[in-house]
Amino acid sequence: MIVDKYVKALLLSLNENEVVEVYEAVAKLSLVAKEPKFILLVKSPxxxxxxxxxxxxxxxxxxxxxxxxxLRILIENKRIDLIKEIYKKLYAEVSKMFNTYAGTVIGKVSEDTLKAIEDKLSKEFNATIKLKLKDEDLKGIKVLxxxxxxxxxxxEDRIKQNLIDTIIKAI
Structure with missing residues (x-):
């Protein structure tokens, strides 16, 4: 709830060019916000x-x-520790704003297959979807x-089980 208010206020204050710049800056801060030294520093009296x-x-x-x-508002209100949650919400809002989404394909697929999945999902959701391949040894694929x-x-295992269930029901 609090995170939503901060993100909404931030986005309302920015023009379209500034949104990308500030989004990237928040992304960088969210990466370093995981470090305990970072939190100690920004909370230091x-x-x-x-x-x-x-x-x-x-x-x-x-x-x-x-x-x-x-940043000043976050620090003065002692909310700087919310930067990771702010980033997640900002990511979702910026994705909606530009109608561009990122996803992951887990498994072993070719670049052509990855592109075909991107194209199909883009058409299905009427948006631009960019997928990254996370090469894992699955007996199948997952798209997130x-x-x-x-x-x-x-x-593969699920397909086999569904086939067995269908055969058993037919008997």
């Missing part, structure tokens, strides 16, 4: 709010004034697009 904002904006490689104001809540699995 020894540093001023301005010093923390400068540190975070340099870490994120973003000097956008609206981004800096957003988190923001759209899409999970498709074609697994």
């Amino acid at each position: 020894l540093l001023t709010v301005d010093e923390k904002v400068d540190f975070l904006s340099k870490t994120a490689e973003c000097e956008n004034s609206k981004f800096k104001n957003f 697009v988190d923001v759209l809540d899409v999970e498709i699995a074609v697994v």
Whole structure:
């Protein structure tokens, strides 16, 4: 709920060009926010709010004034530890805004098959869907697009079991 309010306010303050820049900056911060030293630093009473904002904006490689104001608000309200959740929500909102989604194909498939799956999903959802291949030794494939809540699995064992069930029902 709180995260939604922060993301909504941030997006309302940005124009389309700034959205991409700030999104990338938040993504960078969410990666380093996992480090315990990072949290200690941004919560340290020894540093001023301005010093923390400068540190975070340099870490994120973003000097956008609206981004800096957003960081200032997070720090002053002691909400900087929400940066990972803010990133997840921002990712979902930016994906919807640009109608472009990222997903993963798990299994062993060719580049042509990966492209065909991308094209089929893009047509199905009337959006641009980009898939990355995560090469794992499955007896089948899984397709995941988190923001759209899409999970498709074609697994050899499941197909065999369904076939057996169908044969048994027919008898």
